[in-house]
Amino acid sequence: MSIFITVAIIFLVLMIVYQIAQASEYAAALRATEKERQKKTNYIMASLLVAFFFFGLYAIWQCHFSLLDRMLPKSASLQGEAYDMMFKVTLITTGIVFFITHALLFWFAFKYKATDDRKTSFFFAHNNKLELIWTTVPAIVMAVLVAIGLRNWMTVTSPAPADAHVIEIVGKQFNWIVRYPGTDKVLGKRNYRDINDATNVLGIDQKDPASKDDIVAQNGEMHLVVGKPVKLIIGSRDVIHDVGLPHFRLKMDAVPGITTTLWFTPTITSAEMKEITKNPNFVYEISCDQMCGKGHYSMRGTIIVETQAEYDKWLASQAPYFAPAAPAAAPAADSAAAATPAVAVK
Template structure:
């Protein structure tokens, strides 16, 4: 009913508009096309000026309305760099934006057709053109310089003491793996992935580095505040993307190609709850790469906490290996150390099975 009503209104409005338009065309012909053209020219010239002023006010108003909603200060060290770069660029581009838009609409208004003026024949001016080639070039050199400097800082090698966490995306969930006491993530092979065998990540059990690896899913990833973390990112099925809006970080999760990112969270979740005055605040992992029908709901959470809290949380976790050990006949650690390194892991895994 409502829809019909809206459609009816639209059709009616359209018919009225069309009749007016048709009539105005006739009126124009009657009054002389030249005269009516000059009149509409004045109206449109004026409207262009109105658009400029209203537009600039609108830009200001929009900013007032929305600036509070863009997540506030970044919660990681790299986020600070990203934001700084963002504001440098914003400052420069905004100046250019205002100057060029004002010039565009002002010129349009000022130089609208008039019988008193003849257009000025001005085909080129090499000096001017050189000036506005060089100035943007210099400005952009500055932006590129800053940009690449920060880029290398952000994508450079993670510090040696960074903790490692593996993040694996699949339709439509995130899974995590902590390297355990040895600080080494064990080897894995995708053909070993088997939920029924308690091996959701395809860990190769003959690699002793896997035995203390802790698998976490269905709950938030835990990170330590002010401690660099390096995420080793992978995907099982299609491309996903680990998007961390509050940390200003992002990296694709590509099946078959491991990717990484590192940063240092600088605010605990508790800090952020206070800062945002939102008791439900939580760091979120969004999937930023189209990954299928559940893409929009592929949500993960991160809790940033102190070292003690983190240790307490981790201590409660059992390594994934513990879940499969009872089923095993041989003592795997020994087995894998004695097996010649030549052997292909998959082959060994096959044999063990």
């Protein structure tokens, strides 16, 4: 019932507003001729547009400085540093174009409003020289931006260095599962048909010797070593997800049936970032950036970037997913292997 009353009230208000507006239009028609009214309207509207322009510039300024402290801290990866630089170049370029075109738009609108002074406007139908200028100049600017973009794109998508840590991250509705290859630096094979939510969340092939020491973190927590390149092997168990790494300026889809990869070099540890952001609760987060169902917004993972020593200590405390017969021997072997430079057995 109340819904009808609400709709009826809205309708009534609109009707009253319309009647008032209608009356004011007729009253204006009685007071002045069509021409005088149009002249007055032109003046008011042109002025309002100019006011909009200046108010808009002020609002952009305000918006920018009030939100600045809420933006991401400086990039936490090498790749992201090039990203931030390129972003700045693009922002300045488009900012200049934005300002010039808008200044012209509102200036012309104000300056050339119809008045009694001018009878007819300037007949100016085409000019090839002008067209040529504003075809080639944007083309050249775009070429420069494309060049910068492709250079960065090639770097970001280039093959990962051979000494990169390999870590697998798999999405499922609605959390992330992280797998580390363990001491042998090789991830065991997996088959989606072997998945079992209780005993084998990733469908890891237990017959594969490489899977014996694999470590699985079901809480979506990923440990990385600062300064050490990491290669993510990205997969999905069900629908498409996306590994979003805003602090590292990277992102890659997790597609069922397809393995995607992404590599980067973290440069700032979590502890350092807490100081940089002056936020003791700071944490690198993995967001799911591809809609994956009703829990999409809660599909959160975290990344802990730490020093080699901290990482080794953490790794030593982890048990392989398939508990081995003699767990006591494992930690020693782990740290020994981590200390020697990684020669991946591929």
